[in-house]
Amino acid sequence: MTNSINEIPNTKLMFVIGSNTTEAHPVIGTKMKQALANGAKLIVVDPRETQLAEYSDLYLRLRPGTDIALINGMMNIILANGWENRAFIEERTEGFDEKFLETIAKYPPEVASQITGVPVDQLVEAARLYATTDPAQIFYTLGITEHTYGTDNVMSLANLALLTGNLGKESSGVNPLRGQNNVQGACDMGALPNVYPGYQPIVSPAAQAKFEAAWGVSLSPKPGFMIPDMFEAAHSKNLLALYVFGEDPVLTDADANHVRKGLEALDFLVVQDIFMSETAKLADVVLPGASFAEKDGTFTNTERRVQRVNQAIKPIGNSKPDWEIICELATRMGYPFTYQSPADIMLEVASLAPQYAGVTHGRLENHGLQWPVLSCDHPGTKFLHEGTCTRGKGLFMPIENQEPNESPDAEYPFLLTTGRKLAHYNVMTRNSAALETYSPEELAEINPADAKRLGFQDGERVHVKSRRGELDTKIVITERVPEGVVFMTLHYLETPTNVLTNGAYDKVTKTYEYKVCGVQISKIS
Amino acid sequence: MLITITIDGCEVSVPKGTSILEACRMHDIQIPTLCYDPELTSDGACRLCVVQIEGNHNLPPACRTTVWQGMVVQTQSPKVRAARKTILELLVANHPLDCMTCQKMGNCFLAEYAYDYGVTGEIYQGEKRKLPIDDGNPFILRDPNKCILCGKCIKACSQIQGKSILDYSFRGFNMQVSPAFNLPYNESDCDFCGSCVSVCPVGALTEKHMVGKGRPWEIKKVQTTCPFCGTGCNFDLNVKDGKVIGVTSNPDAPVNGKALCVKGRFGTDMIHSPNRLTTPLIKKDGVFVPAEWDEALDLVATKFQEIKNNYGADAIAALSSARCTNEDNFVMQKFMRAVVGTNNIDHCART
Ligand code: SF4
Ligand code: SF4
Ligand code: SF4
Numbered sequence: 001m002t003n004s005i006n007e008i009p010n011t012k013l014m015f016v017i018g019s020n021t022t023e024a025h026p027v028i029g030t031k032m033k034q035a036l037a038n039g040a041k042l043i044v045v046d047p048r049e050t051q052l053a054e055y056s057d058l059y060l061r062l063r064p065g066t067d068i069a070l071i072n073g074m075m076n077i078i079l080a081n082g083w084e085n086r087a088f089i090e091e092r093t094e095g096f097d098e099k100f101l102e103t104i105a106k107y108p109p110e111v112a113s114q115i116t117g118v119p120v121d122q123l124v125e126a127a128r129l130y131a132t133t134d135p136a137q138i139f140y141t142l143g144i145t146e147h148t149y150g151t152d153n154v155m156s157l158a159n160l161a162l163l164t165g166n167l168g169k170e171s172s173g174v175n176p177l178r179g180q181n182n183v184q185g186a187c188d189m190g191a192l193p194n195v196y197p198g199y200q201p202i203v204s205p206a207a208q209a210k211f212e213a214a215w216g217v218s219l220s221p222k223p224g225f226m227i228p229d230m231f232e233a234a235h236s237k238n239l240l241a242l243y244v245f246g247e248d249p250v251l252t253d254a255d256a257n258h259v260r261k262g263l264e265a266l267d268f269l270v271v272q273d274i275f276m277s278e279t280a281k282l283a284d285v286v287l288p289g290a291s292f293a294e295k296d297g298t299f300t301n302t303e304r305r306v307q308r309v310n311q312a313i314k315p316i317g318n319s320k321p322d323w324e325i326i327c328e329l330a331t332r333m334g335y336p337f338t339y340q341s342p343a344d345i346m347l348e349v350a351s352l353a354p355q356y357a358g359v360t361h362g363r364l365e366n367h368g369l370q371w372p373v374l375s376c377d378h379p380g381t382k383f384l385h386e387g388t389c390t391r392g393k394g395l396f397m398p399i400e401n402q403e404p405n406e407s408p409d410a411e412y413p414f415l416l417t418t419g420r421k422l423a424h425y426n427v428m429t430r431n432s433a434a435l436e437t438y439s440p441e442e443l444a445e446i447n448p449a450d451a452k453r454l455g456f457q458d459g460e461r462v463h464v465k466s467r468r469g470e471l472d473t474k475i476v477i478t479e480r481v482p483e484g485v486v487f488m489t490l491h492y493l494e495t496p497t498n499v500l501t502n503g504a505y506d507k508v509t510k511t512y513e514y515k516v517c518g519v520q521i522s523k524i525s
Numbered sequence: 526m527l528i529t530i531t532i533d534g535c536e537v538s539v540p541k542g543t544s545i546l547e548a549c550r551m552h553d554i555q556i557p558t559l560c561y562d563p564e565l566t567s568d569g570a571c572r573l574c575v576v577q578i579e580g581n582h583n584l585p586p587a588c589r590t591t592v593w594q595g596m597v598v599q600t601q602s603p604k605v606r607a608a609r610k611t612i613l614e615l616l617v618a619n620h621p622l623d624c625m626t627c628q629k630m631g632n633c634f635l636a637e638y639a640y641d642y643g644v645t646g647e648i649y650q651g652e653k654r655k656l657p658i659d660d661g662n663p664f665i666l667r668d669p670n671k672c673i674l675c676g677k678c679i680k681a682c683s684q685i686q687g688k689s690i691l692d693y694s695f696r697g698f699n700m701q702v703s704p705a706f707n708l709p710y711n712e713s714d715c716d717f718c719g720s721c722v723s724v725c726p727v728g729a730l731t732e733k734h735m736v737g738k739g740r741p742w743e744i745k746k747v748q749t750t751c752p753f754c755g756t757g758c759n760f761d762l763n764v765k766d767g768k769v770i771g772v773t774s775n776p777d778a779p780v781n782g783k784a785l786c787v788k789g790r791f792g793t794d795m796i797h798s799p800n801r802l803t804t805p806l807i808k809k810d811g812v813f814v815p816a817e818w819d820e821a822l823d824l825v826a827t828k829f830q831e832i833k834n835n836y837g838a839d840a841i842a843a844l845s846s847a848r849c850t851n852e853d854n855f856v857m858q859k860f861m862r863a864v865v866g867t868n869n870i871d872h873c874a875r876t
Contacts, residue, residue, distance in 0.1 A: 026786030033687025178755035180847035191845035224868030246846025288802035297850025301757025312747035317803025332826035
């Protein structure tokens with residue numbers, strides 16, 4: 001997030017696109033409701049009528065995957081009415097040129113409306129509210145990124161913010177809500193194939209030299225595999241061993257059958273986890289890690305706040321804190337990792353990642369610090385891009401609308417879209433007896449008109465099939481989803497939704513297209 | 526701008542606009558209250574925080590009275606203490622006295638003040654409520670007989686959670702606070718965020734799974750960060766005898782204050798799930814066999830070394846974890862880069 005969570009209650013307008021905030025980030029959802037109570041306006045853009053949509057002033061139910069057309073359409077309207085922020089565009093941006101304007105000109109309201117299925121007057125009202133309310137904030141999550149053109153979706157939202165100057169201020173910015181508890185931190189720490197900790201590129205000789213000096217070994221200048229590449233490489237025997245740590249790709253990655261076959265093709269699979277996950281079942285060696293309650297460390301949340309995780313109990317049974325296990329392996333392979341504690345590890349992080357330069361466990365105390373924390377006396381950073389953007393000037397990018405990799409067709413006529421629900425977090429919370437009693441099974445959502453046509457009853461078990469896999473699931477009949485769309489979650493082992501989803505991915509981030517694929521649905525005979 | 530007032534004979538300075546109650550809290554002067562919470566609006570419902578102000582005949586509630594320059598306040602005068610005692614006597618008169626088995630014992634504000642003010646419950650004798658307990662959901666236990674009608678839960682639901690599940694129903698002696706139409710929680714539209722539980726001053730709302738698991742003085746509280754989503758709420762793990770028995774709000778949590786969601790507040794029982802892995806396992810002939818750490822780690826190190834020697838470091842890859850700590854992730858990527866010798870490291874940044 002460029003802004004902070006506690007700036008939300010003071011914003012005047014929230015533009016929430018592709019984010020089921022009250023279920024996926026519940027406490028951020030409550031902050032949004034507090035903003036509403038303070039008089040803010042809310043625009044929700046989502047094919048599925050989320051709980052937040054019920055609270056909105058304006059709900060745009062777009063056709064799944066047509067976000068770019070919607071945003072370009074809004075920008076077209078903003079420009080036609082002179083609602084853009086000229087001063088901001090001149091001082092703070094570049095790329096506001098012929099090519100950009102030509103692209104936007106291709107999306108007059110009628111065209112945008114036709115592509116997205118959103119009525120013209122709603123597009124105009126959304127554009128007006130967003131452009132003329134100050135401060136205004138954009139929020140998005142995986143509904144934007146989990147497409148084959150996710151990166152373009154994100155750039156498109158950046159265009160919208162730049163055009164209106166809704167950026168780089170308190171309570172005003174473009175805010176991706178990061179899903180997993182420490183996905184921000186895992187990226188910051190360089191658990192990525194193309195960057196060292198602190199986003200220093202693998203291909204930069206200077207970065208390579210810096211880390212070689214720090215670690216006293218020569219390092220590979222070649223960027224590594226991204227997740228989808230790993231499964232490909234396993235199939236083709238270019239990858240022989242995989243060490244999976246705290247993830248369950250068999251359940252959570254798209255096209256699960258393909259993933260499973262990739263894992264089965266490996267010579268050696270090591271899984272380190274706290275539960276016997278579906279992936280762990282395939283492993284040659286399983287190493288029991290410790291849960292968050294059993295180790296010290298830090299998580300970095302979606303607003304870049306680095307916060308303490310404090311050990312409350314001893315590791316269960318014979319399990320060990322994960323960092324210790326990895327250190328022992330390193331030592332056995334001839335490179336002793338001699339850290340005495342996670343606080344010790346953070347000292348090394350601070351010495352290598354500029355954003356964390358002033359982070360120590362001692363300084364975090366019970367309030368944390370928001371990076372960048374540039375030195376030991378730097379107070380941290382509440383919101384980014386103040387005065388200038390991180391890259392200097394904000395860059396407008398001409399972006400065209402695109403179609404999903406696999407849209408519904410005659411054979412697979414329903415559009416399957418996936419997401420989360422309130423009571424569960426990926427697959428791990430299934431081990432909470434309390435949450436499990438409350439929310440024990442998948443309930444695929446289907447529109448009443450479709451249900452009627454297919455003769456389905458509420459609560460019936462039906463068969464769902466895609467080009468990649470099939471499963472049975474219970475259904476709930478609800479207006480939350482539009483006709484022709486089915487919604488499912490990824491929480492249930494017994495209903496492994498990702499056997500259905502499409503393994504096609506974004507060309508830059510290689511994020512799977514979880515949000516759109518074609519399926520057929522039928523009665524169980 | 527600072528304003529100087531005198532509380533119980535001591536001069537103190539506080540910012541303009543501060544209430545007497547807040548001024549007292551800033552200076553560690555104890556004033557009893559059953560309905561005030563810094564995260565909620567104050568409406569002076571319980572009237573327990575009454576104080577005496579020089580030149581003023583009645584006793585105004587401290588939470589609803591803003592300080593003025595030169596104000597002279599008495600917080601413990603006999604008149605004030607007598608007024609508070611009457612309020613407490615009335616509350617206790619219609620309150621069960623099963624404190625010995627009440628989950629809230631040791632944490633209950635009513636009991637604390639009753640002790641402080643010598644309230645016995647014997648002055649006013651009358652009918653006591655005998656209402657059914659609402660335990661039809663897995664998370665929250667509601668005992669309406671213990672409710673003192675302070676209204677905090679109602680405000681927590683609307684002002685923190687942005688819902689309006691709870692309200693007063695019925696009148697007079699029969700008054701209750703409950704979901705609309707006095708429905709049980711699980712038949713309402715409740716999100717089970719538990720904000721209502723976190724503010725209840727008595728044992729009327731408690732965490733169901735913590736009942737009978739420990740007393741406040743036996744419990745160690747450890748502040749930590751929630752592992753269930755990227756919001757980064759903080760809360761206190763409640764630990765007794767080396768076991769996590771539940772979660773309570775920590776009002777100092779920087780992101781969320783007292784607010785949590787159903788996962789953070791009620792999902793940590795997964796820590797002690799019987800499904801936890803407790804020993805290294807090595808697959809032999811298709812079945813997992815428990816192993817010692819040395820054996821398992823030696824095997825992994827040898828295998829990795831072998832593959833690296835024969836096929837190159839790039840034949841090995843790791844999937845790191847967006848659920849684990851920064852320190853775990855840092856060590857993991859360093860292991861892959863500096864020890865194995867490849868940049869084949871990624872994690873589910875995308876789910
Ligand atoms: S649990 Fe949350 S939503 Fe339910 S009544 Fe309490 S405060 Fe309201
Ligand atoms: S349930 Fe608790 S918080 Fe709610 S009114 Fe009763 S005593 Fe107050
Ligand atoms: S308590 Fe809920 S909203 Fe807060 S971090 Fe945990 S899962 Fe997210």
